[in-house]
Amino acid sequence: RKEVEQDPGPFNxxxxxxxxxxxxxxxxxxQSFFWYRQDCRKEPKLLMSVYSSGNEDGRFTAQLNRASQYxxxxxxxxxxxxxxxxxxxxxxxxxxxxxxxxxxxxTVIP
Amino acid sequence: xxxxxQHPSRVICKSGTSVKIECRSxxxxxxxxxxxxxFPKQSLMLMATSNEGxxxxxEQGVEKDKFLINHASLTLSTLTVTxxxxxxxxxxICSATDYTTDTQYFGxxxxxxxx
Numbered sequence: 001r002k003e004v005e006q007d008p009g010p011f012n013x014x015x016x017x018x019x020x021x022x023x024x025x026x027x028x029x030x031q032s033f034f035w036y037r038q039d040c041r042k043e044p045k046l047l048m049s050v051y052s053s054g055n056e057d058g059r060f061t062a063q064l065n066r067a068s069q070y071x072x073x074x075x076x077x078x079x080x081x082x083x084x085x086x087x088x089x090x091x092x093x094x095x096x097x098x099x100x101x102x103x104x105x106x107t108v109i110p
Numbered sequence: 111x112x113x114x115x116q117h118p119s120r121v122i123c124k125s126g127t128s129v130k131i132e133c134r135s136x137x138x139x140x141x142x143x144x145x146x147x148x149f150p151k152q153s154l155m156l157m158a159t160s161n162e163g164x165x166x167x168x169e170q171g172v173e174k175d176k177f178l179i180n181h182a183s184l185t186l187s188t189l190t191v192t193x194x195x196x197x198x199x200x201x202x203i204c205s206a207t208d209y210t211t212d213t214q215y216f217g218x219x220x221x222x223x224x225x
Contacts, residue, residue: 041219041221042219043218046214098214100154
C-alpha cells in the first residue's frame with residue numbers, strides 16, 4: 001500500500017469556483033503534513049502546512065483528520081494562477097524524509 | 111529565504127556514461143539531504159537520504175551501486191547516476207532541511223535525458 005494516496009484528477013474548474021482535494025495516508029504515526037504546489041517542470045514549493053486544528057491562509061484552507069487518516073485542501077475563489085499540481089506530503093514519525101502523493105492536477109478555466 | 115541549488119539543471123548524455131548531480135544548500139547547513147526522482151505525470155519518489163559524513167540510506171528498490179550518493183560537507187550532496195540508461199531519464203530533485211526553521215527546501219531539479 002502506498003504511503004500517500006491522492007486523486008490525480010484532473011480537476012478543471014471555472015474561475016471563482018471552490019475546489020477541494022483529499023489525500024489519505026497509511027501510517028497512523030505520521031507526524032507532519034503539508035500541501036505543496038508544483039508547476040510544470042518545476043520543483044515543488046510549500047503551499048501550507050496542515051495542523052491538527054485546521055488552518056487557513058487566505059483562500060486556502062487545510063484540514064487534518066487523524067482518525068480517518070486524511071488531509072484536505074480547499075481553494076476558494078479559484079484564480080487562473082492557481083492552475084498547478086497540488087501534492088499532499090506526509091512525514092513519518094522519524095527522520096525528515098517526505099512521502100508524496102501522486103499530485104492532483106488543477107486547471108482553472110477563464 | 112533559504113535556497114537550495116542544483117547543478118546542472120539539464121543534462122543529456124549517452125547510454126553507459128555516468129552523470130553527477132550536485133545539490134547545495136546556499137545559506138544554511140544541512141546534515142541531511144534527500145534525493146527524489148519524478149517520472150512524467152507521476153509523483154516524486156524518495157530515492158535516498160543523504161547523511162553528512164556517513165553512508166546514505168536508500169529506499170527499497172533503489173540500487174545503491176547505481177545511484178552513488180556522497181555528502182562530504184554540510185552544504186553539498188552529490189548524486190551520481192552510474193552507467194546511465196534510457197530508463198534512468200527522469201527529473202531528479204534534492205531537498206535539504208534547515209533545522210533552525212524546521213523547513214525543508216527543494217532544489218530546482220535536474221532533468222536527465224539518456225539517449
